[in-house]
Amino acid sequence: MQFTITKAPYVKPITSIPIVMRHVLYALIPALAAYIWFFGFGICINILIACIAAVVSEAFMLYLRKQPITQGITDGSALVTAVLIAFSIPPLVPWWIPVIGTFSAIILAKHLYGGIGANVFNPAMVGYAILLLSFPVEMTHWAPPLAEELGYEVLGFWSTIIYALSSSLPIDTNIDAITQATPLDMIKSGIKNNSTITEIRMDPLFGKLGSFGWEWISIYTIFGGLYLLYKGIINWHIPVSVLTSMMIFSALFYAIDSDQYLSPGFHLLSGSTIIGAFFIATDPTSAATSNKGRLIYGFGIGSLAYAIRTWGGFPDGFAFAVLLMNSSVPLLDRYTRPRIYGKS
Amino acid sequence: MVKNHIAKSFTGGIKLNANKNVSSSKTIAEQFIPSKLIIPMSHQFGPDAIPIVKVNQRIKKGELIGEPADKNALAVHASCSGQVTAIEQHQEPIVGEVSSSTCVIIQTNKDDDVSHQKKYWPRDTQTRLNLINQAGIVGLGGGSFPTAEKLNSKSLNCELLILNGAECEPFISCDDVLMREHATEVLRGGMAMMELVGASAILVCIEDDKPEALNAVYDAAGQLNSKLIQIVTLPTRYPAGGEKQLIEAVTGKEVPSGEYPINIGFICQNVGTAYALDRYIQLGEPQINRVVTVTGQGIKNPQNVLVPIGSPISELISFCGGYNDDVSHLILGGNMMGYSLHTDELPVTKATNCILAINKSQEEKSTQIWPCIRCGDCASVCPAKLLPQRIVKAYTNKNFNKLEELGLKDCIECGCCDVVCPSHIPLTASFKNAKYLTEEATTHSLLANEAEMRHNLKKIRLSKEQMKVDRLHAELKSNVRGDNRKSMINDAVNRSRKLRNKK
Numbered sequence: 001m002q003f004t005i006t007k008a009p010y011v012k013p014i015t016s017i018p019i020v021m022r023h024v025l026y027a028l029i030p031a032l033a034a035y036i037w038f039f040g041f042g043i044c045i046n047i048l049i050a051c052i053a054a055v056v057s058e059a060f061m062l063y064l065r066k067q068p069i070t071q072g073i074t075d076g077s078a079l080v081t082a083v084l085i086a087f088s089i090p091p092l093v094p095w096w097i098p099v100i101g102t103f104s105a106i107i108l109a110k111h112l113y114g115g116i117g118a119n120v121f122n123p124a125m126v127g128y129a130i131l132l133l134s135f136p137v138e139m140t141h142w143a144p145p146l147a148e149e150l151g152y153e154v155l156g157f158w159s160t161i162i163y164a165l166s167s168s169l170p171i172d173t174n175i176d177a178i179t180q181a182t183p184l185d186m187i188k189s190g191i192k193n194n195s196t197i198t199e200i201r202m203d204p205l206f207g208k209l210g211s212f213g214w215e216w217i218s219i220y221t222i223f224g225g226l227y228l229l230y231k232g233i234i235n236w237h238i239p240v241s242v243l244t245s246m247m248i249f250s251a252l253f254y255a256i257d258s259d260q261y262l263s264p265g266f267h268l269l270s271g272s273t274i275i276g277a278f279f280i281a282t283d284p285t286s287a288a289t290s291n292k293g294r295l296i297y298g299f300g301i302g303s304l305a306y307a308i309r310t311w312g313g314f315p316d317g318f319a320f321a322v323l324l325m326n327s328s329v330p331l332l333d334r335y336t337r338p339r340i341y342g343k344s
Numbered sequence: 345m346v347k348n349h350i351a352k353s354f355t356g357g358i359k360l361n362a363n364k365n366v367s368s369s370k371t372i373a374e375q376f377i378p379s380k381l382i383i384p385m386s387h388q389f390g391p392d393a394i395p396i397v398k399v400n401q402r403i404k405k406g407e408l409i410g411e412p413a414d415k416n417a418l419a420v421h422a423s424c425s426g427q428v429t430a431i432e433q434h435q436e437p438i439v440g441e442v443s444s445s446t447c448v449i450i451q452t453n454k455d456d457d458v459s460h461q462k463k464y465w466p467r468d469t470q471t472r473l474n475l476i477n478q479a480g481i482v483g484l485g486g487g488s489f490p491t492a493e494k495l496n497s498k499s500l501n502c503e504l505l506i507l508n509g510a511e512c513e514p515f516i517s518c519d520d521v522l523m524r525e526h527a528t529e530v531l532r533g534g535m536a537m538m539e540l541v542g543a544s545a546i547l548v549c550i551e552d553d554k555p556e557a558l559n560a561v562y563d564a565a566g567q568l569n570s571k572l573i574q575i576v577t578l579p580t581r582y583p584a585g586g587e588k589q590l591i592e593a594v595t596g597k598e599v600p601s602g603e604y605p606i607n608i609g610f611i612c613q614n615v616g617t618a619y620a621l622d623r624y625i626q627l628g629e630p631q632i633n634r635v636v637t638v639t640g641q642g643i644k645n646p647q648n649v650l651v652p653i654g655s656p657i658s659e660l661i662s663f664c665g666g667y668n669d670d671v672s673h674l675i676l677g678g679n680m681m682g683y684s685l686h687t688d689e690l691p692v693t694k695a696t697n698c699i700l701a702i703n704k705s706q707e708e709k710s711t712q713i714w715p716c717i718r719c720g721d722c723a724s725v726c727p728a729k730l731l732p733q734r735i736v737k738a739y740t741n742k743n744f745n746k747l748e749e750l751g752l753k754d755c756i757e758c759g760c761c762d763v764v765c766p767s768h769i770p771l772t773a774s775f776k777n778a779k780y781l782t783e784e785a786t787t788h789s790l791l792a793n794e795a796e797m798r799h800n801l802k803k804i805r806l807s808k809e810q811m812k813v814d815r816l817h818a819e820l821k822s823n824v825r826g827d828n829r830k831s832m833i834n835d836a837v838n839r840s841r842k843l844r845n846k847k
Contacts (some may be wrong), residue, residue: 001658001667001688003674007773009759010679010702011360011514015766017714075714117715117767235724289720289733340751341355341588341728342601 017116021076023233024279027224028083031275034220035087038145038213041157042091045164046098047083053102054082061111077116081105084124087275088319089131090142092160092179094167097138101127121326122286125319132319140315141179145213183211184271184315187262196259215269225278234282237291241298242277242305243268249306267306271316276305280318286326293329293336300325349547349576352596354589356727357581358760360514360680362553367639367646368517372525374650376663377424377452382691383654384436385410385420386445388488393420395448401428406460406630409448412477418490419480421460423632423652426452437676437690440683440776447691450654462628469540476621479630480694484616485585486677488695491617494606495540502541503609506594507534507618509550509557510578510585513678516698518635519615521648523550523557526619527564529626531573533618536625538572541611545572548615549590553580582680583758587612589727601754616697636692638664642671642701651692657699658688670703680759714767722761722771728754732761732771739778744785752778 035043058078062069072078085101105127113119132139143155155163163169181189183206190200206212228234246267253261267273272280281287281301288297301321308317385393393410397403403422410420427450434447466472476492483489485508507530511519523530534546548565550558558577565573576594578584588599591610599605605612616634623629632653639646644665651660657674661667675682677698692699722732730751738746752775761771823832 001674003672003684003686003688005684005686006673007770008675008679008681008683009762009772010673010675010682010684010700011759011763013763013765013768015764016712016768017717017766020719020766071712071714077717115715117717235720284719285717287718289718289723289731291724337731338723338729340601340730340754341592342598342603342754343751344600 017075017077020233021080023228023231024080025076025083027227027233028087028221028279030223031087031217031221034217035091038217039091039143040155040160042093042143042160042164043086045095045161046086046089046091046093049095049164050082050086050098050102051079053099054078054106057103057106058111061107061115065111065115067115072116075116078106078110081110081123081127084275084279085127088124088128088272089139090179092141092143092155092163093138095164097131097135100134101131103127104130117285119285120329122280122283122322124283125280125322125326128319129323132314140181140185142182143179145211182271182315183214184309188315191260197262198259211266211270214271218269218274221274221278225274228278228282234278235291235294237294238282238287238298238301239277241295242281242302243273245299245302246273246277246306247302249303253310261310267309271309272318273305276301276318276322281322281325286322286329288329288332288336290333290336290338292338293332296332296336297325297329300328349574349594350579352593353579353581354584354592354727355729356725356760357583357589357758358725358763359580360582360763362580363515363639363679364517364520364553366515367637367648368520370647372521372635372648372650373663376649376651376655376660377454377456378652378655378659379452380429380656380659381422381424381426381448381450381452381652381654382434382436382656383409383420383423383448383450384434384438384445384691384693385447386436386438387418387482387490388439388695389482389490389493390417392446393418395431395446397428397431397448399428399430402426403428403450404457404459406458406628406632415474416477416490416493418482419478419630420448421480421630421632422448422450423654424450424452425455425457426450435687435690436693437683437685437696438693442685442690447654460628460630462626465625472540476624479624481617481620481624481631482694483614484620484634484694484697485614486681486695486697488693491613491621494611494613495537500606501609502543502606502611503545504595504611505534505538505541505543505546506590506605506610506612507531507546507548507615508585508587508590508612509548509554509561509615510590511554512551512580512582512585513680513682513698514582515639515700516637516678517639518637518648518697520554520557522619522635523554523615524560527557527560528567529622530615530619531561531564531568531570533620533622533625534613534615535568535570535572536621537611537613537618543611545574547574547576547594549576549578549594551578551580551584582760583727583756586727586756586758588756601751631694634692634694634696636660636696637698637700639698640675640701641703642668642674644668651696653694654691656688657685657690657692657696660692660699661688661701667701668703671701672704673702675700675702681757713769716767716769719766721764721766725760725764727758727760728756730755732775735778736769736771736774739774739781742781744782747778747782752782755779 058073059069062072082102089097105123109121109123109126110119187200247264250264250267254263288294304321304324305318308320385395391413396411397409405425407422408419409422412419429451430449433444435442435444473492473496481491509519509523538546548561583589591605592598597608620631633650635648636651637648674685676685716733735750735752755775757772759772
């Protein structure tokens with residue numbers, strides 16, 4: 001009897017890129033639920049807009065690069081980038097903010113470097129950084145969490161959609177009435193005005209540990225991160241080292257002067273620390289590949305993010321910390337190459 | 345009391361569906377005699393044997409049919425009684441491919457005349473090693489390395505003999521059932537080996553998914569009542585049975601790159617080889633058969649069969665009930681490190697541990713390949729601690745220096761990286777090809793170097809000759825100057841005059 005010849009091993013691979021990407025999206029569901037609870041459904045509009053922008057720009061770039069378009073779109077990587085951008089921008093922004101962010105991420109950070117697997121920088125963070133530097137006003141206006149309960153004016157469903165699409169608010173409202181600086185922002189400006197942390201934290205925007213609302217989103221994000229760890233999609237090295245370095249530095253300075261520096265708990269549960277540690281720094285393509293390299297990479301991100309938050313010009317330095325460490329990856333990979341079995 | 349150890353583990357590796365119960369639930373079928381035998385004269389190592397039988401000659405089971413080509417080479421024996429019908433070139437599976445070699449074709453009869461008998465087992469090590477070669481005994485783990493050569497190491501100081509019964513590859517269960525049914529023989533063979541190499545102990549290493557084999561070996565060791573036998577339970581993880589991984593798991597030491605276990609004081613032998621050696625010492629039976637696992641969804645009646653060497657795979661499969669209708673590929677070996685065959689008209693060799701017939705659903709691979717996303721999963725499962733994602737990139741760029749630097753040669757081709765790769769990149773296949781290309785490039789550059797050397801030598805020789813000629817010319821030129829010149833012209837004129845006068 002005759003047979004056709006194929007190559008070993010004769011085992012189905014246990015996973016694939018679309019499966020990995022799908023699990024990353026699943027893992028964001030608890031965080032999304034918490035986000036909607038505290039900030040309304042603005043994020044859903046942003047996710048939708050960013051996803052459409054991602055698919056369009058991905059298809060366009062694949063077409064230009066003469067790559068198979070369906071395979072590129074269905075791998076889900078563009079959607080993950082889009083959703084992460086939607087998570088990092090304020091829930092109430094004009095439609096072109098997520099569009100510009102996603103286009104920058106997919107076109108500049110991803111495809112100009114060679115598409116999936118070849119990007120040096122984390123696409124979502126490139127998109128976010130471009131938005132933050134170009135549109136600082138739009139990017140720092142957040143609606144307060146559970147605005148109604150805190151006594152803020154709230155936009156209704158239709159008004160939100162109208163604002164997203166046309167940047168126009170109902171006649172009797174203005175943007176300053178419905179948005180607020182983020183807690184990290186307030187700390188920054190507060191300390192500049194010589195207030196102590198305890199004074200600044202009297203504001204209802206601050207919660208028990210971190211910022212009100214954000215702390216709960218962070219906790220729900222941890223569940224998603226643990227799911228990714230359990231599924232084996234991310235390794236523990238990066239999240240653990242990011243959080244550890246963030247903790248070490250914040251604890252150190254908190255111990256020195258608790259009036260000028262925030263507590264470790266506040267740092268961990270505010271801003272993008274948790275989502276950054278589990279979902280952004282763990283992007284495999286732009287991270288270090290060896291376990292030792294990952295530990296250094298994560299430690300670098302945590303400490304740089306702390307430094308930028310505390311002494312830098314931006315309220316949350318996570319994106320810049322990630323981008324800076326991305327650029328050190330070739331070096332990390334080179335110097336942390338594992339020793340081959342049987343070689344000294 | 346026999347000591348039972350639990351081994352630590354080795355780096356990398358993965359848990360796989362073992363699929364072993366398919367074949368290991370039955371006892372070894374020992375009554376298989378094929379209608380014809382195709383016995384190759386070639387060995388995976390060393391020179392081919394020289395056939396000493398003639399067409400139509402009647403031969404007995406165990407009779408010598410291929411004489412060793414030199415003192416240290418291996419002999420070949422008839423594995424059944426019968427009549428030689430031809431001595432011709434025939435295809436056989438050898439080291440990952442199918443190639444042609446001289447084979448003795450035997451029409452078997454059912455007489456089962458046995459020619460071999462128990463021989464005197466001498467005391468002298470060298471004589472014993474010669475006898476092992478004459479019995480044609482090679483390693484049955486799949487490498488077919490001559491056993492005598494591996495055991496010939498008294499000068500190298502072997503501390504431990506490791507009997508490898510890990511059998512980590514899915515589907516294969518021939519060592520498992522052998523240990524269940526012949527544990528005493530296996531251990532006795534192991535002790536004979538230990539004596540030969542002067543080791544101080546035997547470690548029998550078995551994965552913990554084979555409790556019956558572990559129990560059998562445990563009981564047999566108790567009966568033999570030797571303090572030198574120790575049993576090691578290995579956690580079941582592929583590739584625990586790889587020689588280097590086994591040594592790492594059991595001793596915590598690594599075999600230096602490019603060297604053999606004996607360089608750090610260990611010798612690994614497969615349990616099947618120990619059994620074969622015991623058969624020879626006890627019964628005088630040369631290595632003429634082996635246990636083969638015939639399994640997979642493509643086989644009607646999967647089981648382990650004691651197969652005479654040279655049996656056609658097609659007959660062995662008929663013995664196991666034949667193929668199921670949906671069979672799509674025939675694989676020699678397990679599903680991780682085996683290789684696919686284009687036909688079943690091939691003989692079973694000493695390296696054939698498993699015949700795996702799989703159907704479409706088992707084989708079905710994704711046809712989609714994505715670019716590498718640098719997730720590093722391949723590196724974390726690599727037992728050789730390599731970076732498969734970097735090696736495959738160097739392979740695509742045909743960067744041979746980089747391949748060498750990244751340790752391509754240390755790849756054991758276990759296939760773990762393929763299983764975990766989310767991009768479905770054919771890593772192991774690329775590495776096999778890369779090894780082949782590297783070898784080719786090395787030979788090529790060697791040849792080129794030789795040619796260059798010849799060319800340079802020729803250039804030197806030619807320039808020397810040219811210099812000689814030049815010097816002669818220069819001498820002549822310098823001689824024909826000044827007064828000398830006039831006298832020379834006069835001489836020449838005189839010479840020509842003389843000649844004219846003579847005429």
